[in-house]
Each structure stands twice: as C-alpha cells, then as structure tokens.
Amino acid sequence: MLFHPDVMGVDALADKIRKIPNFPKEGILFHDITTVLQSPEYFRLLVDLFTYRYMGQKIDVVAGLEARGFIIGAALAYQLNVGFVPIRKKGKLPFDTLSQTYSLEYGEATVEIHQDAIHTGDRVLLVDDLVATGGTMLAGVELIRRLGGEVAEACAILEFTDLDGAKKIRENGVPLFSLLQNDGAL
Template sequence: MKTVKDYIRTIVDFPHEGIMFRDVTTLFADPRGMRLAIDQMLAPYVGMQIDKVVGLEARGFILGGAIAHQLSIGFVPIRKKGKLPGTVISEEYKLEYGEAIVEIHDDAIQPGEKILVVDDLLATGGTAAAGIKLIERLGGEIVGCAFIVDLPELGGRAVLENLSYDIHALCQFEGT
C-alpha cells in the first residue's frame, strides 16, 4: 500500500541549484493520494472543536478547502501582500534572502475561534509563524498546525514547537 510520501515527486535543482523540490502536485492529482493526505491530516484533530481552517498561500488553499469541507466549517486564506481585497492586517517575516509579507482580512477570525492551520510543507517555519501571529492578533486560538511534508533540517518544526504549537506532518524528507 502506498504512503503519502510515495505520491510526492522530487525535482532536483528547482527552483535553484542544490534544492530538492518536494512536489505535492503529484499527490493532489491522484484521487487515492489526495484522500489519504486529507484523512491523515485530519486524524489527530478528530473530536476537537475547530471553528475554521486557515490555509497558507498557495498549496495550503487546496488542503485547507478540502479539510474545511470535511469538517463542514469555514476556510480562511492567508495570502501574500496585495492579493486580498478589503481591509487586511499584515505580518512581515524573513526569508532566506530578504523579507515577505502575508495578510489576512481583518474580520476573518473572531476572538476565541479555534483554528487549524494547514500548508503543504514546513521548512523554516517563517510563513507559518507569520500566519499564526495574524490569527492570534485577531483573537484566534491555534489548535494545531498540519503539514504534508516536514523538512527537519531547516528547523521549522522546532521554531513552531518552541512557540508551543502542536505540529503534525505526514512525512519527512532529509535535505533542503
């Protein structure tokens, strides 16, 4: 029987030399793989109160929408700067080379709502930490963070766990 990891393609030297890109589009394209991923991402949170799923741009939208549908709850996107209409709040964070900004609508999360954060990949944890800060600024309470892939050598899990967040990843890949 195939595991989630078996559905993920590795592309060498993309987008730069020395990077091993973990491509989850092959997982998404396979109905068994996609079902397996969604079911396994949900498993640790069965029976917990979750009010909304927040997906991080961009593949987190695919996962977040499917998970929110399974739970019959709302979905909220966290997007790159300038992509959301209406009033937003922003959070800046550091990238390997430079900085980036993510945003959320200022009315997307109500105080006290229980939030599950999802994305495809956990690398340095910068995007996830910035997204969590936005959610918490709106009064949301993080119940967990679910990812398909963890790249442990890049330290994202440690960053989020040091901030006392529950992290669930379906598989790990060594290297970058």
C-alpha cells in the first residue's frame, strides 16, 4: 500500500536527513540519507513520493547512479513495474561497458553502464540521491544517450541550489525533479 503524499509530507522527509558537518572534507555539510533508509515509514514515503510522480508516465527503465541511486532506483523500478539498470564506478560491471569520465570538485571519476542495458528509444528515469555539481548525473545522461535511450527525467531527493549542477542538467535538455532544495552550506 502506498502512503499518500499528503499524509506525511516532504518536510518530514527533510527533517529525517542527518547533516554531518565537515565530511568528507572541511567545509562540506554532508546530507546523510541512511537515516531515511533505516526507517520503514520514511523509506516508504521516499519511494512513494517518487512513485506518485512517475506512475502515470511512460518509463521503460529506471537507471540508478552508484550507490544511493541504486537503493532508491531499484525500489522505484519495482513500484513502476519496469527494469532497473545500475550505472557503476569504473571496473565494477562484469560485461562489456561504455564509460564516461566527468569532473569532480577535486579530480575526475568514471562511471560505466553495460552496453546492452538500454535500447534505442527507451525512456529512462535517471535516479540519484542528490544533485550538487551535476557531474555524476550528466555522465549518466551521456551514457544513456550513447546507447540510444531518452532521459525522460532525472530525479533526486535533494538539489543544492548554491551549486550549478541542476542548471547544467537542465541546460543539457534533461528535465530534473528533486523532492527537496537547499543551499547545502554549513
């Protein structure tokens, strides 16, 4: 049974996210969603909020970005009765892959997808826990497009409004939905 979003709202979800100052480095306020995942009521609320948004849309597959996008994306794919595709860090997938490198605040990273994970014309919902600089999500978008898929929408629990990641995603022609927005600052 789904929680109706009006029963427990997004504000309750925001209050449940733990904030950890100076992690993983000085000056960063880390938003820890494990407190949401540990609670059956809040985890269900999180998945149900996304389910209500997407249940009437044509979505062929959900793609989740490592690692918290796996948790949310897999549960959402189950609710939407569609398949789930992981987009993983380089070297973690066992079959033939496509890779995409992107910039981080302090270096570069690479994500990969199986070459047979998305088919031409698939409408893909791309999921992650948060949008900061947008690099990871944009790398996922590029991989999906290279396989012939269309990113129907990208979604996240949290969007940091003081960074330009959300703007970059939207400028790349990808609709972005986030349940929560804040400036992410300490």
